[in-house]
Each structure stands twice: as structure tokens, then as C-alpha cells.
Amino acid sequence: xxxxxxxxxxxxxxxxxxxxxxxxxxxxxxxxxxAWTSYTVFSISQTLMLIVGATYYLTFTGVPGTATYYGLIMxxxxxxxxxxxxxxxxxxxxxxxxxxxxxxxxxDLVYWATKKNKHSLILFGGVLVGMSLPLFNMVNLITVAxxxxxxxxxxxxxxxxxxxxxxxxxGKFYNSPVALGxxxxxxxxxxxxxxxxxxxxx
Numbered sequence: 001x002x003x004x005x006x007x008x009x010x011x012x013x014x015x016x017x018x019x020x021x022x023x024x025x026x027x028x029x030x031x032x033x034x035a036w037t038s039y040t041v042f043s044i045s046q047t048l049m050l051i052v053g054a055t056y057y058l059t060f061t062g063v064p065g066t067a068t069y070y071g072l073i074m075x076x077x078x079x080x081x082x083x084x085x086x087x088x089x090x091x092x093x094x095x096x097x098x099x100x101x102x103x104x105x106x107x108d109l110v111y112w113a114t115k116k117n118k119h120s121l122i123l124f125g126g127v128l129v130g131m132s133l134p135l136f137n138m139v140n141l142i143t144v145a146x147x148x149x150x151x152x153x154x155x156x157x158x159x160x161x162x163x164x165x166x167x168x169x170x171g172k173f174y175n176s177p178v179a180l181g182x183x184x185x186x187x188x189x190x191x192x193x194x195x196x197x198x199x200x201x202x
Contacts, residue, residue, distance in 0.1 A: 007060055010199070011070070014053040016077060043134040043181035048192045050074065050100050051129045054107055055121065055196025064112035071104030099136040103129045122193040130189030134181030 053074075054067035075098040106128040107121070114120035 007200075011053065011057055011060075014049075014056070039137070040134075040177040040181045040184075043137045043177070044185050044188065046100070046137065047103075047130050047133045047181075047185040047189055050103060050133065051107070051126060051189050052192040052196045052199075054104050054129075055125070055193045056199050058107065058111055059118060059121070059197050059200050062116060064108045064116075067104040067107040067111070068101060071098070071100040074100050099133065099140045102136055103133045106132060118197050122190055122197060126190030126193035127186045129193075130185030130187070131182040134178045134185055137181075138178055 050071065054070040057070045058064070058067040060066075107125045110125040110128060111117075111121050114124070
């Protein structure tokens with residue numbers, strides 16, 4: 001009984017923390033000068049938080065579909081948190097594209113198609129999630145309000161001078177943020193998928 005409660009508590013904790021990370025990782029509007037750099041790093045962080053929790057939940061239940069359910073939990077948590085922040089005057093678009101769901105569906109598909117083979121889940125699932133989420137995350141970025149306009153409209157007085165938005169520097173650091181995020185995510189995704197599986201063998 002205690003072991004099962006610990007498992008469910010872990011699922012909730014990871015889902016909440018991944019949601020908070022996702023909210024902050026979507027804060028592109030105040031990193032205008034480094035938008036693409038931030039996008040790449042944040043895409044990777046979202047990928048890893050999604051895959052470790054989804055893989056854990058999926059292998060814990062052993063039922064294909066629970067990874068997508070975990071992605072849905074992240075989406076709902078994010079909507080609730082964003083609504084709260086938005087009501088407090090935080091300049092955030094309320095609508096968030098549920099970018100985690102398609103990647104979580106791919107994870108479920110791999111688990112189902114390979115007849116619940118954990119090694120295939122780690123290898124194929126990790127690669128698919130790592131490569132797909134940065135692409136879906138670009139859709140999320142496209143749907144938010146204009147970053148530069150919002151940054152000027154809601155300046156953050158706590159920002160140091162070197163982070164104050166001046167003009168967009170697209171391509172300043174990475175030429176292809178989606179490709180870089182997908183490449184790094186594909187490698188790291190396998191590692192974190194393995195971690196998610198390993199957490200079930202305490």
C-alpha cells in the first residue's frame with residue numbers, strides 16, 4: 001500500500017514540476033535577444049521532463065495510453081497555472097498548444113507496437129519524443145503574442161540591463177533551433193526514458 005501511494009505521489013510531483021518548468025520554459029517574451037537560444041534549451045528541458053514522467057507512468061501501469069494521459073495532466077495543470085498568473089496581470093497568453101500530447105502519443109505507440117518491450121521503448125520512444133517535441137513546440141511559439149511587442153509593453157524592472165529587449169537577434173546563436181533541439185533531445189530522451197523505467201525498480 002505504501003509503495004503504491006509513493007508511486008502515485010511521485011507521478012503527481014513530477015507532473016507538477018514538469019508543468020512549472022514548462023510554464024517558465026515558455027517565457028520567450030522576455031528573452032527576446034536570445035529567443036532562439038532559449039527556445040532550444042527550453043525545448044530540451046520540456047522533452048526530458050515529459051519523457052521521464054510519461055515513461056515512469058507508462059511502465060508503472062503497463063497500459064499503453066497512460067503516457068498520453070500524463071501529457072494531458074501536464075496540459076491541464078499548465079492551463080490552471082496560466083489562468084491564475086493571467087488573472088494576476090501577468091502578460092501571458094492563456095491558450096497554450098498542448099504540444100506534449102503528440103509526443104506522448106508516439107511514446108504510447110512505440111510501447112504498444114513493440115508489445116511492451118522496455119528496451120524498444122527507451123530507444124525508439126526516446127528518439128521519437130526527443131525529435132518531435134521541439135517541432136511541436138515551435139507551433140506553441142508561433143501562437144503566442146509578438147515577443148518584442150509584449151516585452152516592451154510589460155518591461156520587467158528586475159531584468160539586468162544586458163537582458164533588456166532592444167531588438168530581435170534571430171539566428172544570433174543557433175541557426176536552426178528546432179534541429180539542434182531535436183538532435184540533443186533524441187540523445188538525451190533515451191537516457192531519461194531509461195531513467196523513467198529504472199524508477200520503477202526501486
